[in-house]
Amino acid sequence: MEKVAAPVDRRARRRRETIEEALDLAVELMAEQGVAGLSLGEIARRMGIRPPSLYVYFPSKMALYDALFNRGAAGVLQAMQEAHHAIADLPTLAERLTAAGRALARWCLANPGYSQLLFWRPVPGFQPSPEAYAPALGLIEFSRSWFGRLQSEGLFPADADIDLLLRDWVILTAGVVSQQLANAPDETVDTGRFTSALPSLAAMFAREHGAPPAPPRRRKSPVSTTVAPSSGRSR
Amino acid sequence: MEKVAAPVDRRARRRRETIEEALDLAVELMAEQGVAGLSLGEIARRMGIRPPSLYVYFPSKMALYDALFNRGAAGVLQAMQEAHHAIADLPTLAERLTAAGRALARWCLANPGYSQLLFWRPVPGFQPSPEAYAPALGLIEFSRSWFGRLQSEGLFPADADIDLLLRDWVILTAGVVSQQLANAPDETVDTGRFTSALPSLAAMFAREHGAPPAPPRRRKSPVSTTVAPSSGRSR
DNA sequence: AGTATTTCCTAATGGTATTTGGTTGTCCAT
DNA sequence: ATGGACAACCAAATACCATTAGGAAATACT
Numbered sequence: 001m002e003k004v005a006a007p008v009d010r011r012a013r014r015r016r017e018t019i020e021e022a023l024d025l026a027v028e029l030m031a032e033q034g035v036a037g038l039s040l041g042e043i044a045r046r047m048g049i050r051p052p053s054l055y056v057y058f059p060s061k062m063a064l065y066d067a068l069f070n071r072g073a074a075g076v077l078q079a080m081q082e083a084h085h086a087i088a089d090l091p092t093l094a095e096r097l098t099a100a101g102r103a104l105a106r107w108c109l110a111n112p113g114y115s116q117l118l119f120w121r122p123v124p125g126f127q128p129s130p131e132a133y134a135p136a137l138g139l140i141e142f143s144r145s146w147f148g149r150l151q152s153e154g155l156f157p158a159d160a161d162i163d164l165l166l167r168d169w170v171i172l173t174a175g176v177v178s179q180q181l182a183n184a185p186d187e188t189v190d191t192g193r194f195t196s197a198l199p200s201l202a203a204m205f206a207r208e209h210g211a212p213p214a215p216p217r218r219r220k221s222p223v224s225t226t227v228a229p230s231s232g233r234s235r
Numbered sequence: 236m237e238k239v240a241a242p243v244d245r246r247a248r249r250r251r252e253t254i255e256e257a258l259d260l261a262v263e264l265m266a267e268q269g270v271a272g273l274s275l276g277e278i279a280r281r282m283g284i285r286p287p288s289l290y291v292y293f294p295s296k297m298a299l300y301d302a303l304f305n306r307g308a309a310g311v312l313q314a315m316q317e318a319h320h321a322i323a324d325l326p327t328l329a330e331r332l333t334a335a336g337r338a339l340a341r342w343c344l345a346n347p348g349y350s351q352l353l354f355w356r357p358v359p360g361f362q363p364s365p366e367a368y369a370p371a372l373g374l375i376e377f378s379r380s381w382f383g384r385l386q387s388e389g390l391f392p393a394d395a396d397i398d399l400l401l402r403d404w405v406i407l408t409a410g411v412v413s414q415q416l417a418n419a420p421d422e423t424v425d426t427g428r429f430t431s432a433l434p435s436l437a438a439m440f441a442r443e444h445g446a447p448p449a450p451p452r453r454r455k456s457p458v459s460t461t462v463a464p465s466s467g468r469s470r
Numbered sequence: 471a472g473t474a475t476t477t478c479c480t481a482a483t484g485g486t487a488t489t490t491g492g493t494t495g496t497c498c499a500t
Numbered sequence: 501a502t503g504g505a506c507a508a509c510c511a512a513a514t515a516c517c518a519t520t521a522g523g524a525a526a527t528a529c530t
Contacts, residue, residue: 011497011507018508036271037359040487052488053509061487121417122357124272168432168439175410182356197403204403204443246476246528253477275518287519288478296518476527486517496507 019057021047023067030068030113035122040064062126065117069128072114073135079107080142093155093210097202100146101173105195108177112185119174143170157211165209172201254292256282258302265303265348270357275299297361300352304363307349308370314342315377328390328445332437335381336408340430343412347420354413378405392446400444407436 025043040061044051058064083103090096108115116122118136128136147162147169156165180187180194189195260281264273275296279286293299318338325331343350351357353371363371382397382404391400415422415429424430 015507034356034359036357039485041485049508050510051486052490052511055488056508116355119413119417120351120355120357121269122271122355124269164432164435167429168436171410171414171429171432171436172407173410174414175406175408178354178413179406179409182354194402194406197399197406200399201403201406204439207443208439244528250476274516276516284477285479286517287480287521290519291477472530474527474529477525479522479524481521481523483520484518487515489514490512492510492512494507494509496505498503498505500501500503 015057018047019067022054022057022064023071026064026068027071027111027113030116031111035113035116062123065123065126066129066132068114069117070132070135072111072118073133073139075111075114076104076107076118077135077139077142079103080139084146092206093150094199094203094206096150096155097169097205098199101176101198101202102189102195104173105177105180105192105198106189108181109185109187109189109192109195112181115177115181119178154211156209160209168209169205172205176201250292253282254302257289257292257299258306261299261303262306262346262348265351266346270348270351297358300358300361301364301367303349304352305367305370307346307353308368308374310346310349311339311342311353312370312374312377314338315374319381327441328385329434329438329441331385331390332404332440333434336411336433336437337424337430339408340412340415340427340433341424343416344420344422344424344427344430347416350412350416354409389446391444395444403444404440407440411436 022043025046026038029038029042038061040054041051044054054064058067080100080103083100087096087099087103090099108119144162144166147156147166150156151158151160151162156162176194176198180192184193187193187195257278260278261273264277273296275289276286279289289299293302315335315338318335322331322334322338325334343354379397379401382391382401385391386393386395386397391397411429411433415427419428422428422430
């Protein structure tokens, strides 16, 4: 009774590995064929097992979608958290918004399968379970606290309604990502015909909702400060 | 040989009616279950015929999707054209943009089945045929000419790039509709948590890209004119 | 009336998700 | 090491799906 150092079964480990393998293949398939193109049979085929054997690991296809939703949401959340280390150093509001939008767009274009599942509702009866939805809530909370920090730093007016700002910003980024994914999913973030609108959209949003840039001890604010290097400025 | 007055067969007429009936039922089904929930069997069941009989009217399910895409695109186009009769009378740029956005959102929320098919790409191998896509191009062209008219009227600066403006505006409206459809398709345009952002978004867009409102015969443009009741403006 | 065409059917094929029941192998305790 | 518990897998079967093939009935045209 001294087996000490193997408390967690090797079997449980192998099981988790198998589940991960199935999910990886599912993501691959979704990226190839879209969410609706996902088939348990094809996953099983690529794993070298028969379709019914997948039911050892997932009680239904919906459960697989649920796991995918969870993984996807966790993936975006992590990508955004990592991106924000660099973003926090950027000086202006417009630059930070642009960088955040680009980070999101980059992840979405790199993971179109996940993105469809997360942002559209392509599966008829599918509603993510609370556990699967948790990281999505985490992303919302993360974004909200980010906006809160921006407000604390004085980049948003102190009296602004953070939730309204966030709603509008989410709409903007959702529009960019949605259009890019639907119309030209193979373009890159840099050359994408919609993602390339991010700098000018962020600049617009910053001009509309940002706080005046730290009044530099003069009476009149300068006419032209250093804003983002955007192209399509009209005014 | 005097049958004169029946040039177009009654059979052709009945055929068209049957096709219309099938498409109507398909739209109904898409609205209920989403695009992926569409099944030829269910359409046939509701028509009172057997599934294979549908192949008399559509060579494949893709052809049915194609017809639906065509119908949907024609529907939005018509809705937007009709809406623009009233829109053209509105005084300010922001009001016109808001009204246009609301008209689009209204149609999309009323026709969620079509909307999914048109704006997302939920069907794995489906690419609309040129004929089916024609009215979608018509909508783009209609929007572009609308923006051109706005520019001629002086609501957009004369040197503005209409295509860039349109791209950004499309992104905005796509974001609103996409978020509303994905997260709360049952809310109305007026109470929708995303569609209700349209006025403020349109105002932001108008302030960013609109031409100054009819320079009142003074040398310097006034510092603070009567703009929309927004809170945080930076410049 | 006869003929061609349209419309609908039944039957069948191969795909899907899923359930059932059985077989093999792996692990653990005795 | 042997027996029992459990995991992983499979074959077979069900029910749905899109689709094809071939035939029967209705419809229109000559």
